[in-house]
Every structure is written in C-alpha cells, then in structure tokens.
Amino acid sequence: MSKKYMEHFRVFIEAQSLLKKIAQHRDHIEEHQKRIQFVEKNREKRKEIKEENQQQVISMGKDISSLEKELFSKEKDLSRANENLHKVTSESQVKALENEIHKLTPLIEELQEEILEKLGRCEEIESEISKAEQFLEGSQVTLVELEEEVSLDIEKEEAKIKNYSQRIDFLLEGLESNNRESFLQTQKSAKDGQVIAFLNNRKCSRCRFEASSSQVAEVENARNIEFCQSCSRILIPSTINS
Ligand SMILES: [Zn+2]
Numbered sequence: 001m002s003k004k005y006m007e008h009f010r011v012f013i014e015a016q017s018l019l020k021k022i023a024q025h026r027d028h029i030e031e032h033q034k035r036i037q038f039v040e041k042n043r044e045k046r047k048e049i050k051e052e053n054q055q056q057v058i059s060m061g062k063d064i065s066s067l068e069k070e071l072f073s074k075e076k077d078l079s080r081a082n083e084n085l086h087k088v089t090s091e092s093q094v095k096a097l098e099n100e101i102h103k104l105t106p107l108i109e110e111l112q113e114e115i116l117e118k119l120g121r122c123e124e125i126e127s128e129i130s131k132a133e134q135f136l137e138g139s140q141v142t143l144v145e146l147e148e149e150v151s152l153d154i155e156k157e158e159a160k161i162k163n164y165s166q167r168i169d170f171l172l173e174g175l176e177s178n179n180r181e182s183f184l185q186t187q188k189s190a191k192d193g194q195v196i197a198f199l200n201n202r203k204c205s206r207c208r209f210e211a212s213s214s215q216v217a218e219v220e221n222a223r224n225i226e227f228c229q230s231c232s233r234i235l236i237p238s239t240i241n242s
Contacts, residue, residue: 015172032154050133064118172184199219204228211229222237
C-alpha cells in the first residue's frame with residue numbers, strides 16, 4: 001500500500017474538515033440572525049397587543065358614551081318626577097311618582113358605577129398602550145444598533161467562509177479530475193455536509209453499513225474511489241491515520 005495512493009484521501013479529509021469549519025460559521029451566522037429575529041418577534045407581539053388594546057379603548061369609549069346618554073336621560077326623568085311630586089294632588093299620582101323615583105334612583109347609581117368602572121379600566125389600558133409605545137420606541141433603537149452589529153459579525157463570518165472555500169477549491173484543484181468530481185458530486189448529495197466516511201472494521205463510520213470483502217480491499221488499495229452502498233459517502237480506510 002503506497003502512501004502516494006493515499007494522497008487524495010488526505011485531501012478529502014482536509015477538505016472535509018474545512019467544510020466542517022464552514023458549517024460552524026454558517027451556524028454562527030444563523031445565531032446572529034436569531035438575535036434580530038428575537039427582538040423583531042417581541043416587537044411584533046407587543047404591537048399586536050397594543051393594537052388590540054387600542055381597539056378595546058375605542059369600543060369601551062362607545063360603551064361609555066351610550067351609558068352616559070342613558071344616565072343623562074334617567075337623571076332627567078328623575079328630576080322631572082321630583083318636580084312633579086310637588087305639583088300633583090291626588091294620592092294615586094303621588095304614589096305613581098314615588099314608585100318611579102324609587103325605581104330610577106338605583107338604576108342611576110348602577111349606571112354611574114358602571115361608567116366609573118369602565119373609565120378606570122380604560123385608563124389602565126391606555127397606560128398599557130403608552131408603555132407599549134415606549135417599548136416599541138426603545139426597541140426600535142436597539143434593533144437598529146443590533147442590525148448594524150450583526151451585519152458586521154456576519155460580514156466577518158462570510159469572510160472566513162470565503163477563505164475556507166478558497167482553501168477547499170485549492171485543495172481539490174490539486175486532485176486528479178475524477179477524484180475531484182467524486183468529491184464534488186458526493187458533496188452535492190450529502191445534505192448534512194458529510195462527504196467522507198471511514199471504514200472501521202468493514203463498517204461505514206457514518207451509517208454502520210458493512211462493506212463487502214471485495215469493497216474493503218478496493219478501499220484499502222485506494223486505486224478507485226469507493227462509495228458506501230447505503231449512505232453513498234466516499235469510503236476512506238481508517239488505517240490512513242495510523
Ligand atoms: Zn455509509
């Protein structure tokens with residue numbers, strides 16, 4: 001087993017380790033983007049609540065004004081009844097008016113209470129709205145700062161990724177074209193970015209599929225590129241590191 005035959009395997013291993021680094025930097029980019037998404041999500045939630053609150057204030061305002069109209073008319077009825085009480089002469093008329101006054105008084109009190117309660121609730125909601133507005137204003141500033149920071153961070157990550165990609169290209173350029181193509185084709189189909197697998201005791205290190213004796217021999221003599229029959233990754237003899 002000549003070392004020279006193994007050379008492309010070493011290149012594959014190095015390219016794979018650079019691909020892993022690229023994947024790590026892609027993860028970093030995703031984390032940076034998540035920081036922004038987190039702030040945006042919070043703002044979105046707060047905005048929704050604020051809008052719901054604003055709708056509630058509008059509808060409560062309508063309720064209050066109709067309650068006030070009702071109160072106004074009941075109060076008018078009451079004062080008219082009180083005035084008439086001094087004017088009427090018959091006992092039945094007095095009784096009727098007294099009955100009316102008796103009914104109107106608690107109704108008016110109830111209406112006043114209900115209006116006060118709704119006004120209080122409105123005030124609470126309005127204070128929630130103004131808190132939300134302050135939050136939205138403050139977090140807008142945070143968001144702009146964060147976006148600047150994140151875009152710088154991402155730029156740095158992209159630069160590193162570019163550097164690793166160039167190193168991979170350079171490595172692969174040094175290979176015979178069929179070896180290079182094997183790597184690139186396998187890379188395309190490997191969704192998790194794992195292009196190579198080691199053959200440990202006949203088993204693929206990625207999927208544990210057992211290779212045939214003849215395939216094991218092919219992998220070890222390293223003249224052809226062999227692929228795992230289950231996961232399609234390029235098989236590399238684990239003895240390469242020994
Ligand atoms: Zn496999």
